[in-house]
Amino acid sequence: MKILVGYKRVVDYNVRIQVKPDGTGVVTDGVKLSANPFDDIALEEALRLREKGIAEEVVVVSIGPADLTAHLRNGLAMGANRAIHVQTADTVSPLTAARVLLKLAEKEQPGLVIVGKQAIDDDANQTGQMLAALWDRPQATFAGKLEVADGKATVTREVDAGLETIEVDLPAVVTTDLRLNEPRFIKLPDIMKAKSKPIDVIELGSLGVDAADHIKTTHYAAPAKRSKGVMVKDAAELVAALKQKGLL
Amino acid sequence: MSKILVIAEHLDGKLNNSTARAVSAAAAVKADAIDVIVLSDAPDAVAAEAAKIDGVSKVLTVARAENAHPLAAVYAPQIAKAAAGYSHVFAPSTTFGKDLAPRVAALLGVSQVSDVMTVEGPHSFKRPIYAGNAIVTVEVDAASVVVATIRTASWPAAGSSGSAPVEALAIDASLPSHTRFVGLQQGKSDRPDLQSASKVVSGGRGVGSKENFEIIYKFADKIGAAVGASRAAVDAGYVPNELQVGQTGKIIAPELYMAIGISGAIQHLTGIKDAGTIVAINKDAEAPIFEIADIGLVGDLFKLLPELETALG
Numbered sequence: 001m002k003i004l005v006g007y008k009r010v011v012d013y014n015v016r017i018q019v020k021p022d023g024t025g026v027v028t029d030g031v032k033l034s035a036n037p038f039d040d041i042a043l044e045e046a047l048r049l050r051e052k053g054i055a056e057e058v059v060v061v062s063i064g065p066a067d068l069t070a071h072l073r074n075g076l077a078m079g080a081n082r083a084i085h086v087q088t089a090d091t092v093s094p095l096t097a098a099r100v101l102l103k104l105a106e107k108e109q110p111g112l113v114i115v116g117k118q119a120i121d122d123d124a125n126q127t128g129q130m131l132a133a134l135w136d137r138p139q140a141t142f143a144g145k146l147e148v149a150d151g152k153a154t155v156t157r158e159v160d161a162g163l164e165t166i167e168v169d170l171p172a173v174v175t176t177d178l179r180l181n182e183p184r185f186i187k188l189p190d191i192m193k194a195k196s197k198p199i200d201v202i203e204l205g206s207l208g209v210d211a212a213d214h215i216k217t218t219h220y221a222a223p224a225k226r227s228k229g230v231m232v233k234d235a236a237e238l239v240a241a242l243k244q245k246g247l248l
Numbered sequence: 249m250s251k252i253l254v255i256a257e258h259l260d261g262k263l264n265n266s267t268a269r270a271v272s273a274a275a276a277v278k279a280d281a282i283d284v285i286v287l288s289d290a291p292d293a294v295a296a297e298a299a300k301i302d303g304v305s306k307v308l309t310v311a312r313a314e315n316a317h318p319l320a321a322v323y324a325p326q327i328a329k330a331a332a333g334y335s336h337v338f339a340p341s342t343t344f345g346k347d348l349a350p351r352v353a354a355l356l357g358v359s360q361v362s363d364v365m366t367v368e369g370p371h372s373f374k375r376p377i378y379a380g381n382a383i384v385t386v387e388v389d390a391a392s393v394v395v396a397t398i399r400t401a402s403w404p405a406a407g408s409s410g411s412a413p414v415e416a417l418a419i420d421a422s423l424p425s426h427t428r429f430v431g432l433q434q435g436k437s438d439r440p441d442l443q444s445a446s447k448v449v450s451g452g453r454g455v456g457s458k459e460n461f462e463i464i465y466k467f468a469d470k471i472g473a474a475v476g477a478s479r480a481a482v483d484a485g486y487v488p489n490e491l492q493v494g495q496t497g498k499i500i501a502p503e504l505y506m507a508i509g510i511s512g513a514i515q516h517l518t519g520i521k522d523a524g525t526i527v528a529i530n531k532d533a534e535a536p537i538f539e540i541a542d543i544g545l546v547g548d549l550f551k552l553l554p555e556l557e558t559a560l561g
Contacts, residue, residue, distance in 0.1 A: 016514075017381035026382050094350070095359040122377050124362050129320065129350035138321050138427040141347045144489075154430065159343040160443060160498070161259055162490055165430040166319065172426075178496050179489060214389040215359050221383045223376070226521065229542035235555035238527065238545050247447070247504045247525060248471060248560065 001148075001170075003046040004108055005080065006101065006115030006127065007060040008036040009071040013120055019222045026220060035074060038116025041176040044183040045146060046114050047079045054148050057081045059108065063100055065089050069199065076194035077186045083197070088204035092211065094122075098130035099209040105135055110171060112153070117142050117175040128175035138168035141175040250279040250370050252336040255327060255352075256286045256298050256307075257318075257344045263297040265444050266340030266398075268405035271301050273398040274338055275406065276367035281305040285330055285417070287323050289316040295414045302407040308417045317429035318344055324351035325421040331356060331393065335370070341397035342443070353395035361386055361396040375399070379495040380518045400443070401501035401522045435490045439465075442491060445474035447504045448523075450493055451486070452478040452516075454509020454530065454549060458486045464508060467553045470560060476500070478510045494519035509549050512537030529553075 011017065012032040019026055035043075049055040060075035062068050063086040072083040086100050105113060118125035132139035140146075140155035144163065147154045148170070157164045158177045204211065232238045242248040252274040257264040267284065274282045284298040284307045291309035298307045308330065314322050327348070331337050337352060339345030341363045353360040366374040371388040373396065388394050442448060449471070451464040461481075468475045476493040477486065493500060494516040501522035508529050510516060517540060520526060528541035529549050538544045545552065 011378070017378040019382050026378065093359045095354065095357075098354060120379065123379065124360070125346050126350035126353070126360050126362065129347065130354035132321070133324060133351040133354035136424075138424070139347070139351065140427075141320070142343055157343075158489060159347075159432075160490075162432060162434040164432045167428045167430050169426040213359065214392045215361060216387045217384045218372075218387050219385040221385075223380055223383050223521070226526070226540040226542075228539055229526075229544065231538075231544045231546070234545070234547075235552050235559050238543060239556060239559040241543050242504070242525075242527070245525060 001055045001111035002057045002059065002108060003049060003055045004101070004105060004110040004113045005039070005043045005046050005058060005060045005075075006113070007039045007043060007062050007072070007075045008116070008119045009033050009062060009064060009068060010036045010119050010121040013037055019220050023219045023221060033071070035071065036116050036119045038118060038120070038176050038178075040183040041178070041180050042114040042116050043075060043078055043080060044181045045176060046112070048181065049112075049148060055111070059084060059110070061086065061101065061104060063088060063092055063097055063204065072199050073191070073194050074186065076197040077190045078184065079190070081197065083199040085199055085201045086204050086207070087201055090211070092204075093213045093215065094124045094126035095130055096209065096211045096213065097127045098134055100204065100207060101127070101131045102134045103207045103209060105131070105171070112148070112170060113173045115173070115175055117177055128173050132173040135173070138172040139175070140166055140168050140172060142177040143174050144177050144179045146174060146180065250277050250335045251281045251333065252277060252279045252283070252338055253331055253334040254282060254284045255337070255339040255345065255348065256284050256294060257340055257342060258286065258288065258294040261290070261293045263294050264340070264342070264344075265405050266342050266345070266400045267298060268301050268408070269400045269403040270338045270340045270398040271303055271406040272403040273364055273367060274336070275303045277336065277370050279336070283308055285310065285327065287315040287326060289313050299412040299414055300408040300410050302410045304410055304412040306412050307414045309414060310417050310419055314423050318348070319427050319429060320348040320351045321427040322423050323348055324355055325423060326419045327352045328355035329419050329421050330417060334393065336394040336396065339397050341399045345397045349395055349397050356393055356395060358392050358395055361388065361394065363399040364396050365399050365402040379515065380521060399499070401499050435488060439468065440472065440474040442474040442476050442493070443498055443500060446502050447471055447473035448476050448493070448500060448502045449473045449506045449508060450476035450478065450510060451481055451508050452510030453480040453484060455481060455486060461486045463550065463553050467557060470557050473504070473506070478513070478516050480513070507537050507541070508553070510537055511535045512540070
C-alpha cells in the first residue's frame, strides 16, 4: 500500500503573528516557516504504518512556490520515500488543494491519504473532507487512533461528545488530531540521505484543475484585545467581586 | 434574496444548542427564510425542539435508517441535494459541522467560510486565522452558494419561543456503505457540558496531579460549573482530552471562566477570548494569564480554593 501525505509549509507555531498596519496581510517576511504540526503528525503516522509493514511507500505532497524544496527535504529526512511538489506562486484555497490532491490520488492510487485536520495558518479545516468528497471515498477526520487491516481502517475520532470509532473501507482520507502520535525528530544522517531522494516537480497549471477562488480575503485586522483587569488580595475579596457582578 | 439552510446537530434524540447559535448567525444575514434540516433515523423529537428556535421558518426532516449516526459521507450527499434553492448552508463549527460542511461544500463545488464570527453582509463575513491572532474579512462571490461553519462561541443561542412547521423531506440520494459507525464513548458526567456551560472552572499544570484535580471538581460542583483544563494538564494525564480548553481543544465563551493554576499559553487564551469574566488564580504573579484576566488573585490554589468555598458559605 502507498500512503500520500499532505505536507503544508506554514508560519512556525512559535511565531507571534503580526498583522500589517495597512490590513493587507500578516507579516511573513523574515518569519520562520516550518511544517504544519498536524501534517507532521500525518507523516509520522504514515511512517509508522510503513514500519509495521502495512505500507510500502510514503509520498509527501506540498503545493506552493519554488522555494518549497527545503521543506520537502525535511519530509524526506523524516522518512518519506519521495516527494511531489505541485508548484504555484499563488495561495491556493482548500478546494483547489483538494482538487490537486484528487489528481495525484488518481495517478498514485494510494490506499490512504493522510493530512492534518487543519493548517495552523488559515485554520480552514476543509481540505481532507473535500478530497474525500471529490474522490467519493470515506473520510475519518480528527483521528486520535488509526488501525489498518484487511483493506479497512478503524479510526477513533476526537469529537466534542467524546471518542467516536468508525470503520472505513480503503482507500480513505484520514485527518489527524493532536494525540494521534508524537512526531520523531530528524537526525543528521537522515538529512544527508534525504538529499538523494527524488522530488517530482509538477506545475499546478499542468494538472488541469480549476484553481478559481470564489472567496476573497479583503482585510486583515488584529483581534480585539482584552484589557488587564483588577487584582484582589484574598478569597473574600474575590467572592465579593464576583457577587457584585452577579456571577455567583 | 437569501434563503438559509441550517444543519441541525443532535445526539441521543436531543438537539445540540450549537444549532440555535447557527440560527442566530443566519438571522444576522437578514434572510428571507431560515430552514433547519434534521437528518436522523428518528427525527421527530429533535425536529420539535428545532421548531421552537426563534427565527426558524420551517424544519425539514430526513428520516432514514442510514442517518442513525452523523457520518459525513452519508449525510453530505443528502444535504447537497437539499441545498438546491438555498443561497446559504450553515453548520455549527463543532466537530460535527467541521466534519460535514466541507464535504457538502465540495459536492456543491465551492470552498467554505470556516468559523464565522460576524456577518457583515449576505456575502461578507469575519473569521479568525492563525489561532485567532488575526481576523480576516472575506467576501464570497455573489453568484456562489455560501457554505459556512458558525463559530459557536461568537453567537448567542437564538431563543426558543417559536413554533415553525415541520415537513418531512424525501431525498433521492444513493448513500455509500464504505463508512460505518462502530461506537461512541462519551465522557459520562453529571456536571454541565463544557462547551455550553455558563460557568467553567479549569485547572492547569499547577494543579500537579490527577489526584489533586479533585479540588477543581469539588470547587466546580460548589458553584455549579463545568470543568475544563489546559493542554498542559491534559498532556500530563491529569484529566481526559475532552476537557481541554484552547485552540486545539474546545473554544468556549462562558459568562464566568476561572483559570486555576494555568499560566496562560497563547493556545489556551485563544480558547477563552470570548468569555464574559475571566478570573485567574496562580501563585506566579508574572503569569501571562494575569494580562487578560478581569480579576486576578496571586496565591496557592490549594489554600485559596478551600477559602473560596468557605467564603461562599
